[in-house]
Amino acid sequence: MGFFLETLIGGLMTGMLYSLVALGFVLIFKASGxxxxxxxxMVLFAALAMARLAEWIPHWLGLESMVLANILAFAGAMxxxxxxxxxxxxxxxxxxxxxxxxxxLMATLGITYFLDGFGQTVFGSDIYKLxxxxxxxxLFLLDQVFQGGILVNQEELVAALVAAALVAAxxxxxxxxxTGRALRAVADDHxxxxxxxxxxxxxxxxxxxxxxxxxxxxxxxxGSKLGVQFSLSLVALKALPVVILGxxxxxPGAIVGGLIIGMGEKLSEVYIGPSxxxxxxxxxxxxxxxxxxxxxxxxLFGEKIIDRV
Numbered sequence: 001m002g003f004f005l006e007t008l009i010g011g012l013m014t015g016m017l018y019s020l021v022a023l024g025f026v027l028i029f030k031a032s033g034x035x036x037x038x039x040x041x042m043v044l045f046a047a048l049a050m051a052r053l054a055e056w057i058p059h060w061l062g063l064e065s066m067v068l069a070n071i072l073a074f075a076g077a078m079x080x081x082x083x084x085x086x087x088x089x090x091x092x093x094x095x096x097x098x099x100x101x102x103x104x105l106m107a108t109l110g111i112t113y114f115l116d117g118f119g120q121t122v123f124g125s126d127i128y129k130l131x132x133x134x135x136x137x138x139l140f141l142l143d144q145v146f147q148g149g150i151l152v153n154q155e156e157l158v159a160a161l162v163a164a165a166l167v168a169a170x171x172x173x174x175x176x177x178x179t180g181r182a183l184r185a186v187a188d189d190h191x192x193x194x195x196x197x198x199x200x201x202x203x204x205x206x207x208x209x210x211x212x213x214x215x216x217x218x219x220x221x222x223g224s225k226l227g228v229q230f231s232l233s234l235v236a237l238k239a240l241p242v243v244i245l246g247x248x249x250x251x252p253g254a255i256v257g258g259l260i261i262g263m264g265e266k267l268s269e270v271y272i273g274p275s276x277x278x279x280x281x282x283x284x285x286x287x288x289x290x291x292x293x294x295x296x297x298x299x300l301f302g303e304k305i306i307d308r309v
Contacts, residue, residue, distance in 0.1 A: 015262020021239035031207035040236025041115035047219025081212030241289035247299030
């Protein structure tokens with residue numbers, strides 16, 4: 001029982017990290033109807049900016065405090081992501097208002113390759129260490145109940161708590177603020193939103209900035225765990241089944257979808273993998289997402305779209 005709980009908790013914490021990446025997809029789709037294939041590149045670009053600024057700032061300013069250096073690096077990386085959001089709106093989305101969804105999708109693919117290449121040009125292509133002070137030592141819980149206790153990765157626990165807090169804040173933002181309601185209105189109909197005075201360009205800058213913030217937090221967490229390297233952008237591929245499962249328009253769906261996939265892939269790898277030869281963790285999420293596409297294409301919490309003739 002102790003081993004089962006250990007595996008379950010590990011899967012749930014990993015699922016929260018998947019949810020954090022999936023939030024970027026959901027936020028931009030809710031506000032613009034665009035499926036943003038550039039989210040993985042944004043995670044990588046933000047993590048590179050954070051890692052390199054944390055390395056450069058102490059030399060530029062003569063700082064000895066790594067805490068202060070990390071704070072300044074975070075602020076600088078956030079400014080970079082806001083700049084990216086502004087450029088995306090001015091140079092790409094602002095030119096494609098009311099275009100077909102496939103046109104916008106191809107635009108985000110172009111943004112993906114640009115950020116990948118530009119990030120390598122500006123920040124370099126090595127593997128960079130990102131140390132933000134997250135605890136690395138394992139934590140043993142319930143050792144009085146189960147022999148040896150339950151092993152919990154403290155880094156993943158802190159990351160899961162940060163992700164949960166961010167998800168809750170974004171859900172409240174969409175539900176209870178005027179800007180959040182304006183974002184939903186823009187997603188429903190660009191022209192109608194403009195006709196009632198909602199500034200489309202400002203809304204898109206806001207939502208891409210918020211998506212950039214979530215990409216930065218996700219990049220810091222995954223970069224701290226895996227190192228900041230160009231394979232980091234592939235983490236976003238694990239978020240695709242999450243948004244399919246939870247629904248492209250649902251912030252709570254990103255949470256639930258992430259938890260289900262994180263938990264499911266860990267348990268299946270441990271309990272089913274040995275009998276099938278392993279590797280289930282690689283494809284489990286995609287098979288589950290395919291099943292949902294066949295049965296419930298809008299996902300668990302997505303809005304069902306009915307076209308009337």
